[in-house]
Amino acid sequence: MSKVEVHGYAIISDDDRIADASGHTPEALRNDADWAYFQAGLDSSALTVLGRLGHEANPSPRGRLRMILSSSSPGLERRPDGWWWNPEKLPWDQAIRTMLPNGGRVAVPGGRRVFDLFLGIGYDTFHLSRAEGVRVPGGVALFSACDQGRGAEALLAERGLRPGSRLILDPAVPVSLVIWRK
Numbered sequence: 453m454s455k456v457e458v459h460g461y462a463i464i465s466d467d468d469r470i471a472d473a474s475g476h477t478p479e480a481l482r483n484d485a486d487w488a489y490f491q492a493g494l495d496s497s498a499l500t501v502l503g504r505l506g507h508e509a510n511p512s513p514r515g516r517l518r519m520i521l522s523s524s525s526p527g528l529e530r531r532p533d534g535w536w537w538n539p540e541k542l543p544w545d546q547a548i549r550t551m552l553p554n555g556g557r558v559a560v561p562g563g564r565r566v567f568d569l570f571l572g573i574g575y576d577t578f579h580l581s582r583a584e585g586v587r588v589p590g591g592v593a594l595f596s597a598c599d600q601g602r603g604a605e606a607l608l609a610e611r612g613l614r615p616g617s618r619l620i621l622d623p624a625v626p627v628s629l630v631i632w633r634k
């Protein structure tokens with residue numbers, strides 16, 4: 453199979469949170485410049501892999517190809533709104549070979565369990581945006597290990613990714629972006 457490239461995308465707070473304590477994205481983690489960057493990333497990807505809740509909350513208006521993680525899937529199953537995948541029933545290598553037999557770029561926008569899963573599978577690139585100065589106490593962590601005091605950056609570095617320079621997506625907040633690459 454040709455190369456599959458896995459790209460993670462997240463916007464986090466200073467305390468490495470992707471959502472608030474109720475599981476919703478707080479306004480402070482919504483940013484137009486970051487959204488535009490993320491959408492461009494999805495446009496240049498062959499497939500978006502996301503959790504069921506994120507899928508249900510954000511339908512894909514442009515009809516991009518989606519793979520939705522859910523325990524309700526018997527393995528890998530085509531439904532009208534995309535491919536439904538259960539990683540406990542079918543390993544990633546087999547699932548992605550069915551989805552993208554010629555390889556391609558895969559975007560992974562979470563949520564937390566999906567980000568965790570791909571820490572194990574391996575990110576080739578992680579686009580890590582941060583709303584600087586924002587804290588979301590008690591919120592949902594980017595990776596579950598962040599709840600044990602591990603920083604998002606340390607976890608990416610441990611998996612062999614290295615940071616690029618800090619770019620500013622929106623100077624008003626500011627929202628910064630660091631692209632981590634293998």
Ligand SMILES: NC(=O)c1ccc[n+]([C@@H]2O[C@H](COP(=O)([O-])OP(=O)(O)OC[C@H]3O[C@@H](n4cnc5c(N)ncnc54)[C@H](OP(=O)(O)O)[C@@H]3O)[C@@H](O)[C@H]2O)c1
Binds near residue numbers: 521537540564569
């Ligand atoms: N700041 C950011 O960058 C960012 C990124 C992503 C999400 N978010 C926010 O976080 C919240 C949603 O994230 P979330 O973590 O609550 O939900 P989610 O990942 O979108 O969906 C969770 C569901 O996905 C399925 N799933 C996930 N991992 C699985 C696995 N390994 N095996 C089988 N099924 C799996 C399960 O569905 P079943 O129940 O059907 O089994 C699970 O209930 C939203 O508010 C969203 O906007 C923010």
